[in-house]
Amino acid sequence: MDGDHALAEGALAAGCRFFAGYPITPSTETAERFAERAPEVGALFIQMEDELASIAALIGAAWAGQKCMTVTCGPGFSLMTENLGLAAMTETPLVIANVQRGGPSTGLPTLTAQQDMMQAKYGPHGDNAIIALCPDSPQECFDLTVEAFNLSEFYRVPVIILTDETVGHMHEKVVIPPADQIKVVPRNNYSGPKEDCRPYKFDSKGGHPMVRAGDGYNFHITGLVHNEMGYPVMTADQGKIVVTHLMEKINSNADDIIRLEEDQVEGADIVVVSYGITSRIAVKAIQDARKEGIKVGSLRLITIWPFCEKRISELSGKVKAFVVPEINYGQMVREVERCAHGRSEVISVNHCGGAVHDPEVILDAIRKASK
Amino acid sequence: MSTQEIRFSGFGGQGIIRCALITGKALSLYDDKFATMTQSFGPEARGSACAAQLVVSDSRILYPYITHPGILMALSQEAYDKYYGELPDGGVLIVENDLVKLQSEHTNLKMYRVPATRFAEELGNRLFTNLVALGFLTAVTKVVTDDAMKKALPGLVPDRFLKINIKAFEKGYNHGLEALSAAGAAS
8 A cells, every 4th residue: 555545544543533634635645545444433534625624623623532633745734833833732632644745835746855844843833842753664654653643642742744745655565453453542531520620731741631522521722821721821930831841741751752763873984864765765875885885874763853862962973974865955954963063074965855866866975974 | 586676657547557556466465575666646647658666575675766677568659768778688678569669679678569458459448458468567577476466456446347357467468478488489
């Protein structure tokens, strides 16, 4: 199956029973698959009037007790960013897959890109800590969608799957394990006494229950700075409490959240930092470089946000250079630079989108870095 | 066989991408191989030149694209003109007999012509052209088993046309076996 279909299957396996979306190339196949499969599992699929409404419907469905998802790509994701901020502020679990295509604007509808990496985190206004994952194959589209839901439920945070047109439309074997072998974090709804009900707890931790609308508890949900009951408290002191919690529930748990895939990084002179489809292009350059005797390792970001600052810091100074190929004009390379502290050279191998890199270009960068 | 690379090409509407999907599914699910399919996606897949790439391997495929195609199926003149040059000596070239005018005899290649469109028309509809060609490819390349290919068809062709598609596949397959033995006798 292709990556787009695997996203839908991953959502269903994770217990997602609500999907609201607006079709857009190259993500439409996910919506089609979910719509087709929804009646088989008692799920609801709604084609909305636009992307603003899609994510708004997700926020509503999440507070009504459903695990929920939408898919889109750049133009739609831009429209979703306002309510993405609302979801983060109201600690609403939901999953958005962005099957990236070339931008800016409507850009290259049918062609691949990785240009929305920064937008995923910095798109909404205000400080915003979200989780973003990046699959490199249809199999990972399935696996990481399940993981996205689990992280989203535990940390009560929007989780974004940053895939791309190439992986979305690539067909490979996808192994879907029996349901009892898939680890699923169920929705945790509060069921205690009314007087103890608190929809929010600002302790920089995950694992807090949701309160489901209709279960009889009185509470409030707002994008304003709020107290534990959800009611607005518009003071700098409360702002500090809420924002610290929102940021630190992700940042302070980064070690538990972050997943990387490393190959021959220890002892390497050059480390190629890549993600998604580009890591599968880079692998060819890495293999060829090794044949030339260059000690080159690969570090693949499976988790994009939070960024693996600790690991890059550890490697900085030990490796001569980081080579960062990505299908954008240089986005995650800035994060690598920040965490390399000037102790290792950082080389961007950028690309304006519409295609994957020629592996030769990455190989050249590795060669230059090793000199 | 460690890795084999196949390019399917023709024009949009011939079922080129479907060919790659069927072959990839057959290999992945029924022949115990790994296969990665990437395709033309966009307006070109719906009318003009259209191609799909299939990488086949005994182990997990990392790099997903074709670098050294060993097999080319070209069902249009444009596809043949564009891609035959990338085949190495000994590569397999399969062309649609009535749609492709050869630029040379390609004595360095294993060259096959299949009248896929005509066979499909004999079966009642030229829509089956791709299955005839696939059957032929299966027979002459042996990159995938005919059994796996037939198992892969349900879900990838409409149920009501399953039988006729199998028939088209077999027609191409048998013609491929004949072509193979003729080539063997000639050499």
